[in-house]
Amino acid sequence: MSILLMLNLKGGVAKTTNAVAISECLAYMGHKVLVIDADHQCLASELLLGEDGVLRSERRKQTFHDLLAAMLDDEFEEQRIPPFIIENASNIGEGYANLHVIPCSIRIDDFQSNMARARRGYNTIDEYHKELRRKRAMLQRYLQTAYDYVIVDCPPSLALQVRQVLGIGDAFIVPCIPDRLSIRGSAWLLERLRRGNVTRIRALGTLWSLYRQQAKIHRFCVEEAGKENPPAPFDELPRPFKTVIPNASRIAEATEPGINPSSFVAKYSAPFAHLYQDLCGEIASRLRKDA
Ligand SMILES: Nc1ncnc2c1ncn2[C@@H]1O[C@H](COP(=O)(O)OP(=O)(O)OP(=O)(O)O)[C@@H](O)[C@H]1O
Numbered sequence: 001m002s003i004l005l006m007l008n009l010k011g012g013v014a015k016t017t018n019a020v021a022i023s024e025c026l027a028y029m030g031h032k033v034l035v036i037d038a039d040h041q042c043l044a045s046e047l048l049l050g051e052d053g054v055l056r057s058e059r060r061k062q063t064f065h066d067l068l069a070a071m072l073d074d075e076f077e078e079q080r081i082p083p084f085i086i087e088n089a090s091n092i093g094e095g096y097a098n099l100h101v102i103p104c105s106i107r108i109d110d111f112q113s114n115m116a117r118a119r120r121g122y123n124t125i126d127e128y129h130k131e132l133r134r135k136r137a138m139l140q141r142y143l144q145t146a147y148d149y150v151i152v153d154c155p156p157s158l159a160l161q162v163r164q165v166l167g168i169g170d171a172f173i174v175p176c177i178p179d180r181l182s183i184r185g186s187a188w189l190l191e192r193l194r195r196g197n198v199t200r201i202r203a204l205g206t207l208w209s210l211y212r213q214q215a216k217i218h219r220f221c222v223e224e225a226g227k228e229n230p231p232a233p234f235d236e237l238p239r240p241f242k243t244v245i246p247n248a249s250r251i252a253e254a255t256e257p258g259i260n261p262s263s264f265v266a267k268y269s270a271p272f273a274h275l276y277q278d279l280c281g282e283i284a285s286r287l288r289k290d291a
């Protein structure tokens, strides 16, 4: 079982779109999958549950923010986790029974002050951190037992909630448009993780996204980064996956509300559904090698 974060400090590089498509693909392939939406924009939640579903989870306080807040309680125990999980996610067919989601809430932005308040209850900062680590380990154990894959959709920042998941994640994937600014966002990310001493989590690979064959810069970046010994700045990037996700109106249209595709292949169309299957194969193979 693996906890994978979709991470890049550059916005708009298709973290959410790919997080949802990869999760649906893994579920289609028969795996048990949980999506954690760690982004206050709640877009992965919306793609998987619809607008009404997101509002319902917000009303019921069934969100990642509420789970993190519950984890600050002294009495937090493993059996309190399942009520935050919504089953049968996705607009494909009747939803996938094996695809679950913990949606996000805009209230996740209050998490910092929640944590500061919780800290006042402890005598020392060490005691407080030790207790947080114990509860994160509890969440990690639960996820490891219950799922084959946990995919975390992150905002384009190392927000506090992202750092909580970095503490229990196995690896991260860096969706990246093959252009200068997005590559800069990846480099910043790696630099920030190094400086923050976040070294136990593995960089699984760069996922080229929104690729346009007609753009010279896109072709150049993919080619250079794919070399055996890539030149700077491509040598800094996690080794790119062979599967490249193109900029395709069919993938953008798959995020339209009000459509209920009958199957994963119908949702993305055969060529893109196969691309995602290839990508999931590469992800599984790299995870096996990493193990
Ligand atoms: N393969 C694709 N082909 C065409 N459009 C795409 C593709 N992937 C994503 N998009 C579109 O690109 C835009 C950005 O995608 P997305 O929201 O997934 O990026 P993001 O990295 O999650 O952004 P943010 O940093 O704001 O969270 C969206 O409008 C989405 O529909």
Ligand SMILES: [Mg+2]
Pocket (backbone or CB within 6 Å): 015, 016, 017, 039, 041, 043, 153, 154, 155
């Ligand atoms: Mg996003």
